[in-house]
Amino acid sequence: xxxxxxxxxxxxxxxxxxxxxxxxxxxxxxxxxxxxxxxxxxxxxxxxxxxxxxxxxxxxxxxxxxxxxxxxxxxxxxxxxxxxxxxxxxxxxxxxxxxxxxxxxxxxxxxxxxxxxxxxxxxxxxxxxxxxxxxxxxxxxxxxxxxxxxxxxxxxxxxxxxxxxxxxxxxxxxxxxxxxxxxxxxxxxxxxxxxxxxxxxxxxxxxxxxxxxxxxxxxxxxxxxxxxxxxxxxxxxxxxxxxxxxxxxxxxxxxxxxxxxxxxxxxxxxxxxxxxxxxxxxxxxxxxxxxxxxxxxxxxxxxxxxxxxxxxxxxxxxxxxxxxxxxxxxxxxxxxxxxxxxxxxxxxxxxxxxxxxxxxxxxxxxxxxxxxxxxxxxxxxxxxxxxxxxxxxxxxxxxxxxxxxxxxxxxxxxxxxxxxxxxxxxxxxxxxxxxxxxxxxxxxxxxxxxxxxxxxxxxxxxxxxxxxxxxxxxxxxxxxxxxxxxxxxxxxxxxxxxxxxxxxxxxxxxxxxxxxxxxxxxxxxxxxxxxxxxxxxxxxxxxxxxxxxxxxxxxxxxxxxxxxxxxxxxxxxxxxxxxxxxxxxxxxxxxxxxxxxxxxxxxxxx
Numbered sequence: 001x002x003x004x005x006x007x008x009x010x011x012x013x014x015x016x017x018x019x020x021x022x023x024x025x026x027x028x029x030x031x032x033x034x035x036x037x038x039x040x041x042x043x044x045x046x047x048x049x050x051x052x053x054x055x056x057x058x059x060x061x062x063x064x065x066x067x068x069x070x071x072x073x074x075x076x077x078x079x080x081x082x083x084x085x086x087x088x089x090x091x092x093x094x095x096x097x098x099x100x101x102x103x104x105x106x107x108x109x110x111x112x113x114x115x116x117x118x119x120x121x122x123x124x125x126x127x128x129x130x131x132x133x134x135x136x137x138x139x140x141x142x143x144x145x146x147x148x149x150x151x152x153x154x155x156x157x158x159x160x161x162x163x164x165x166x167x168x169x170x171x172x173x174x175x176x177x178x179x180x181x182x183x184x185x186x187x188x189x190x191x192x193x194x195x196x197x198x199x200x201x202x203x204x205x206x207x208x209x210x211x212x213x214x215x216x217x218x219x220x221x222x223x224x225x226x227x228x229x230x231x232x233x234x235x236x237x238x239x240x241x242x243x244x245x246x247x248x249x250x251x252x253x254x255x256x257x258x259x260x261x262x263x264x265x266x267x268x269x270x271x272x273x274x275x276x277x278x279x280x281x282x283x284x285x286x287x288x289x290x291x292x293x294x295x296x297x298x299x300x301x302x303x304x305x306x307x308x309x310x311x312x313x314x315x316x317x318x319x320x321x322x323x324x325x326x327x328x329x330x331x332x333x334x335x336x337x338x339x340x341x342x343x344x345x346x347x348x349x350x351x352x353x354x355x356x357x358x359x360x361x362x363x364x365x366x367x368x369x370x371x372x373x374x375x376x377x378x379x380x381x382x383x384x385x386x387x388x389x390x391x392x393x394x395x396x397x398x399x400x401x402x403x404x405x406x407x408x409x410x411x412x413x414x415x416x417x418x419x420x421x422x423x424x425x426x427x428x429x430x431x432x433x434x435x436x437x438x439x440x441x442x443x444x445x446x447x448x449x450x451x452x453x454x455x456x457x458x459x460x461x462x463x464x465x466x467x468x469x470x471x472x473x474x475x476x477x478x479x480x481x482x483x484x485x486x487x488x489x490x491x492x493x494x495x496x497x498x499x500x501x502x503x504x505x506x507x508x509x510x511x512x513x514x515x516x517x518x519x520x521x522x523x524x525x526x527x528x529x530x531x532x533x534x535x536x537x538x539x540x541x542x543x544x545x546x547x548x549x550x551x552x553x554x555x556x557x558x559x560x561x562x563x564x565x566x567x568x569x570x571x572x573x574x575x576x577x578x579x580x581x582x583x584x585x586x587x588x589x590x591x592x593x594x595x596x597x598x599x600x601x602x603x604x605x606x
Contacts (some may be wrong), residue, residue: 022385022574026420042083044090059086070102078328084185091148107373108403109153124349125381125388143184149400153187161191162197175191175227180484191231195244207249208259214331221263233269240277261303275310287476288314291326300332307334312362318423319444323365325504336373341395349388351586356398356410370408428570428590431563446553446590451526455479464596485604491525532605543605550594557590
């Protein structure tokens with residue numbers, strides 16, 4: 001009888017929950033309009049008047065606050081050196097924070113891989129919110145969401161950039177977007193095509209040492225900054241995956257980056273030069289070594305306003321990678337880390353995978369103080385809920401919070417997001433915290449455990465294809481290149497007896513990774529080719545451990561589905577249903593990964 005009454009009460013609660021479409025993200029404050037706010041008129045005052053639950057709040061411009069973007073919250077008073085700091089402090093007050101805070105990284109930038117035709121490369125949440133047209137109100141909502149988590153920059157277009165991006169028409173569109181973002185403390189940047197002087201300017205070369213090319217870029221920079229005085233600078237992908245670059249003219253990366261740096265330097269602009277370069281100069285070399293091989297000779301040769309932007313791992317945003325050794329090797333060049341918020345290799349926006357634990361893992365090896373900034377490849381599109389999967393919003397949120405404070409714990413961020421997104425009383429949603437914190441490890445297990453990597457289906461990178469090989473493709477694009485399975489064993493030998501990728505790491509990691517007995521088991525097959533009978537710490541053989549991990553990953557997703565069903569009474573119907581549909585698909589896909597991979601590897605192991 002008591003159970004029946006409880007069930008009726010829970011159903012009654014569920015019927016009271018209004019359907020929500022996720023469009024408000026984590027900014028689901030009740031509009032109370034009761035707070036009297038004293039201080040300068042600004043966006044911070046507007047936010048507090050609408051949403052602060054207290055009756056009074058005070059905003060104070062205080063020149064003694066330590067950082068231009070920092071703030072101090074004491075009770076209902078926010079102090080900051082600037083209106084931008086007051087806005088960050090207002091959101092901190094709404095989160096319930098108390099005390100002083102300032103951003104760890106000066107550059108906290110989203111990289112949008114949006115194309116001018118509205119498509120998004122590696123986008124899983126609809127079309128571009130910027131191109132070819134935009135809704136000003138939607139851009140304001142985007143700006144507000146970013147300001148609430150401290151993001152202060154955005155690159156508006158794909159790193160595989162079109163020269164047309166720099167046309168006068170598009171620069172004017174960028175100005176309109178910049179005008180909307182500016183009050184929220186967000187500066188705009190653009191990805192540029194290195195051959196733009198040819199594709200747009202009519203020149204016959206893009207040689208960075210050519211006087212006419214230098215002049216073209218100087219004039220283009222002048223045009224941009226005349227239109228957008230606080231324009232941030234350029235992001236460049238050069239000589240990678242078919243993109244043009246200085247290597248086309250036998251010039252170095254520093255030659256190319258410095259030419260652009262000189263063009264934007266008079267205006268305070270920066271050049272973010274990506275190190276994701278492979279296959280141009282070092283064909284045949286292990287792909288994970290090529291960034292260091294390509295850039296190490298240029299260390300110390302870049303202008304001071306050039307920043308090398310490197311992915312967290314040495315390959316390509318895999319579910320698990322070791323940290324990229326370029327962070328060890330480039331000691332005289334400012335660097336920023338590039339993380340991927342959009343889940344290209346982690347189930348895209350069909351899987352619930354919370355990424356903060358992966359990023360925190362990276363920061364255990366690459367000290368944040370070694371970096372001048374952090375970039376995140378955005379997961380945002382024009383879907384109603386912004387990110388495709390409602391829980392993918394948590395990754396946008398987590399990126400911003402870690403960009404502000406990389407020492408924040410994954411659990412703390414997840415708890416914040418759950419509270420803001422679902423309910424201030426998350427006691428009944430606490431199992432979802434467990435789901436979020438377990439989800440990345442589960443994904444690794446059901447996709448590529450023990451250091452396996454890049455065995456996805458070609459091109460779209462969704463689903464398993466461990467037997468993948470296309471003769472016309474570069475070998476380093478083929479899954480068989482990465483797992484190297486044969487009758488003797490499995491894994492990529494990157495030790496001193498193999499490709500010697502371990503030598504690029506600083507000690508003690510060089511020695512740790514080089515020895516299978518000291519190499520972390522979660523990276524074992526990344527660095528070692530081992531017999532199927534190799535004995536693991538669990539006592540199981542390598543082949544038995546692989547089977548165990550694949551099944552464990554599937555079992556975790558089964559448990560996630562069970563927990564989500566138990567949470568149904570506490571979540572509005574629309575979001576519950578939409579998440580449930582994606583979780584059921586995630587379970588189906590996890591089983592596919594397990595079955596396809598084990599069936600294929602069994603042909604070698606047994």
